[in-house]
Amino acid sequence: MGVGSSKNRVDAWEKVTGQAKYTADLMPQNLYTAKVVHSTIANGWVKSFDLEEALKVPGVVKIVTCFDVPDIQFPTPGHPWSVEKAHQDIKDRKLLNRRVRMYGDDIAAVIAEDDIAARRAADKIKVEYEEYPVILDPEASMKEGAPLLHEEKPGNVIAHTSFVLGDGSFEEAACEEGLAVIEKEYRTQPVQHCHIEVPVSYAYMEKGRIIIVTSTQIPHIVRRVVSQALGIPIGQIRVIKPYIGGGFGNKQDVLYEPLNAFLCTQAGGHGVRLELSREETLGCTRVRHAFTWKIKGAVREDGTLVARKYEAYSNQGAYASHAHAIAANAANIFKQLYQDEKVLESDSYTVYTNLMTGGAMRGYGIPQGDFVTECVADDLARAVGMDPLEFRLKNCVKEGYKDPHLGIAFHSYGLKACIEKGREYIRWEEKRKAYENQSGPVRRGVGMAIFNYKTGVYPISLETSSCRMVLNQDGSMQLFMGATEIGQGADTVFTQMAAEITGITEDRIHIETVQDTDTTPFDTGAYASRQTYVSGKAVKKTGELFKQRILEYAAFKLKLPCGDMPSEEEEDAGAGVSEAAEPCAESSAWKRLDIKENQVIDKVSGEVLLSLAALAEEALYSLEKSVHITAETTSHCKENSFASGVCFAEVEVDMPVGKIRILDIINVHDSGKLINPSLAKAQVHGGMSMGIGYALSEELLVDEKTGRPLNANLLDYKIPTAMDTPDLHTDFVEMDDPTGPFGNKALGEPPTIPVAPAIRNAVLHATGIAFDSLPLSPQKLVERFMKEGMIGAKSGKLKGGETHV
Numbered sequence: 001m002g003v004g005s006s007k008n009r010v011d012a013w014e015k016v017t018g019q020a021k022y023t024a025d026l027m028p029q030n031l032y033t034a035k036v037v038h039s040t041i042a043n044g045w046v047k048s049f050d051l052e053e054a055l056k057v058p059g060v061v062k063i064v065t066c067f068d069v070p071d072i073q074f075p076t077p078g079h080p081w082s083v084e085k086a087h088q089d090i091k092d093r094k095l096l097n098r099r100v101r102m103y104g105d106d107i108a109a110v111i112a113e114d115d116i117a118a119r120r121a122a123d124k125i126k127v128e129y130e131e132y133p134v135i136l137d138p139e140a141s142m143k144e145g146a147p148l149l150h151e152e153k154p155g156n157v158i159a160h161t162s163f164v165l166g167d168g169s170f171e172e173a174a175c176e177e178g179l180a181v182i183e184k185e186y187r188t189q190p191v192q193h194c195h196i197e198v199p200v201s202y203a204y205m206e207k208g209r210i211i212i213v214t215s216t217q218i219p220h221i222v223r224r225v226v227s228q229a230l231g232i233p234i235g236q237i238r239v240i241k242p243y244i245g246g247g248f249g250n251k252q253d254v255l256y257e258p259l260n261a262f263l264c265t266q267a268g269g270h271g272v273r274l275e276l277s278r279e280e281t282l283g284c285t286r287v288r289h290a291f292t293w294k295i296k297g298a299v300r301e302d303g304t305l306v307a308r309k310y311e312a313y314s315n316q317g318a319y320a321s322h323a324h325a326i327a328a329n330a331a332n333i334f335k336q337l338y339q340d341e342k343v344l345e346s347d348s349y350t351v352y353t354n355l356m357t358g359g360a361m362r363g364y365g366i367p368q369g370d371f372v373t374e375c376v377a378d379d380l381a382r383a384v385g386m387d388p389l390e391f392r393l394k395n396c397v398k399e400g401y402k403d404p405h406l407g408i409a410f411h412s413y414g415l416k417a418c419i420e421k422g423r424e425y426i427r428w429e430e431k432r433k434a435y436e437n438q439s440g441p442v443r444r445g446v447g448m449a450i451f452n453y454k455t456g457v458y459p460i461s462l463e464t465s466s467c468r469m470v471l472n473q474d475g476s477m478q479l480f481m482g483a484t485e486i487g488q489g490a491d492t493v494f495t496q497m498a499a500e501i502t503g504i505t506e507d508r509i510h511i512e513t514v515q516d517t518d519t520t521p522f523d524t525g526a527y528a529s530r531q532t533y534v535s536g537k538a539v540k541k542t543g544e545l546f547k548q549r550i551l552e553y554a555a556f557k558l559k560l561p562c563g564d565m566p567s568e569e570e571e572d573a574g575a576g577v578s579e580a581a582e583p584c585a586e587s588s589a590w591k592r593l594d595i596k597e598n599q600v601i602d603k604v605s606g607e608v609l610l611s612l613a614a615l616a617e618e619a620l621y622s623l624e625k626s627v628h629i630t631a632e633t634t635s636h637c638k639e640n641s642f643a644s645g646v647c648f649a650e651v652e653v654d655m656p657v658g659k660i661r662i663l664d665i666i667n668v669h670d671s672g673k674l675i676n677p678s679l680a681k682a683q684v685h686g687g688m689s690m691g692i693g694y695a696l697s698e699e700l701l702v703d704e705k706t707g708r709p710l711n712a713n714l715l716d717y718k719i720p721t722a723m724d725t726p727d728l729h730t731d732f733v734e735m736d737d738p739t740g741p742f743g744n745k746a747l748g749e750p751p752t753i754p755v756a757p758a759i760r761n762a763v764l765h766a767t768g769i770a771f772d773s774l775p776l777s778p779q780k781l782v783e784r785f786m787k788e789g790m791i792g793a794k795s796g797k798l799k800g801g802e803t804h805v
Helices: 012-016 115-124 138-142 219-230 257-266 278-284 324-337 366-383 388-395 415-426 428-434 490-502 531-558 568-573 612-621 677-696 755-767 778-787
Strands: 032-038 044-050 060-065 106-112 126-131 157-166 180-188 200-206 209-214 237-241 272-275 290-299 305-317 343-352 442-453 464-471 477-481 509-511 593-596 599-602 608-611 630-636 643-654 659-670 729-732
Touching: 032 115, 032 257, 032 278, 060 115, 060 257, 106 115, 106 257, 138 305, 138 343, 157 324, 180 366, 200 257, 209 219, 209 257, 219 237, 219 257, 257 272, 290 366, 305 324, 305 366, 324 343, 324 366, 324 442, 366 388, 366 442, 366 755, 388 415, 388 442, 415 428, 415 442, 415 643, 415 659, 415 729, 428 442, 442 755, 464 490, 464 531, 464 612, 477 490, 477 531, 490 509, 490 531, 531 593, 531 599, 531 608, 531 612, 531 630, 599 612, 608 612, 643 755, 659 677, 659 755, 659 778, 677 729, 677 755
Parallel strands: 032 272, 209 237, 305 343, 477 509, 659 729
Antiparallel strands: 032 106, 044 126, 060 106, 157 343, 180 290, 200 209, 200 272, 290 305, 442 643, 464 477, 464 630, 593 599, 599 608, 643 659
16 A cells, blocks of 8 residues: 555546546537638738628638737746746737747637537638748847747747856867867757547536636646736636546647637637647647757867757747746756866757647757757767777766756755666667677667656745545545646545555555646646656655544544653553543644554554544534534645656667668666556656657658648658557656655656757767757758668668668
């Protein structure tokens, strides 16, 4: 019972049997359907609409355009709101936008009696535009004379941050004699979350309030943003989150709930459903930010990292969403993972373009930042002929490190232990030597990448969570969390935590999966690998209070004596409550008691005194003292701790066809104590699979002239299938982190982070070619091998005339 055991998921039966109710399963029969009309240009203005033919379509209820919505700009990211204006999210979009900033921008919406009528009417709407040139590159967008996408941001720069650690400049440090210096550009691509359940919601009015049922990671934040977008009091809005079919950060944005709520008001309060297609999901919601870096690095012949210079351009796309937080996070890992002997210079820019809007995605800028950090690490090691693993051991973040800007520290440190575990598993030295001097069309290599990741968002932002526990009449517990289950297993670990603290077994704890802002305690939601850490603190705090209240009532019912805990002598003698003297109702006598497996016991003797079922019935119905035993607390978290780990990959590269096959891969994580080892392993497997797609195949392609997405569907957008995924291996270094509620820290996002750079570095070892952009697609590999003269101009020809069959 409790933490540390591999309990089955509490929602497993409902999910595998199809009994779990998702948003689409709960929709009433008589809902209207809304269809969003998207722009067919990427940059410009909507001048007018011709709705005449669209309004003639049978079943159309109403058409709302960008000229009809409130003149209110609002933010969409799932961040805790700040009472300080300087720290508030950027308000830069309306429910429907007259100023078009991306292909597929939301410009109008049709409300109809059914989906067919809505689609037919949307297709018949004619739009007149004033069109501007399309700009997809951040550096081009920053140039003088480029079209301004948001008037309040001159030069299209949302934010620019810089810092210098150390003395002097990179140029000064690089003047030292005997240094190896590299200067390179690196790039990552935009990718999409590809959660199974598309964004879907429905909204209706009841007693003058708007009720929104939606698939979201952040129900309480959705409520606040809808209030801001519509300009109505937050109390007039209720948000309900049922089971959710994945989010991975896309549903950490408030996507279409505000528009759905507004359309409901335009239909007289009648229920309106708004469900995106897969194509809309990929092309019109959020993506992982594309990055471009210009990097310089200097290293001594002995492998000492002397200095680096970091210059990053984050492609924000059309709207701010999470904005510069992503670029800042990427710069942080470059700073944290290695310490330069002399100086690190850093500049980061987040820039508006006409690309799809960049938002939160698993890892929140760290997968991009780790890619460049770990590519540079291998490239510097290669420049001085040093083993890249030894380079990391020499230069990586050390035990006791504390970020000089954020103050976040390694309160427990297992990074080097993770490296050693992975090194042994992959047989690093043996394979590095075996794959040294290869020839022929198919070559093998091993690579690695390390990472670190903070747990939650403190001190950058607020971390708060609440929990409520209620004792049922049969002695079981009702557990209410504002933190959301989004497929990651949160409800299961919260149940285990509650069992650990209270002594009530998991089968007697009933957690409420559905979050309802009218009744659910406040929590900011599922993101930042925070819930087991931050919300776990709320479970622990509430559980302790809940247990105390149960035992206080037990002490009353058992007529225990006044006084504190038994003395050491009494404990040694096995003195129990039966040897008590004078009873009294108000005392600290409850401290003599404990709860174990749903029974109230004497803490010293272990004697069972009372069942929770009997106690609960008595507490509710006693004519002498009726008490409804509940507890609710808030945990305001003001702590943080770094998790860390490593990925090792062994690959085989078929050069003439540009195919990379992963022969072996392992992630080793330091995430503190594991609450549920089976769930932890599943988390790592899912993250690794996402990292493999990021490395090898996924990329949202856009027409450079029009800005139109070219592969916004799951046929042309290539995510790994079961046939593409190798056996995934995991291991852990379990260390008790003193800041975690149960010694735990971040695990949800970290598994994705190191996979892509580890694969890239394995390809570098196999072929000697450093690929500095993602994905490592067959076309990219073949073109580069041809350019380097490693294969001939004709497909299948190796340098020297050997033919690959």
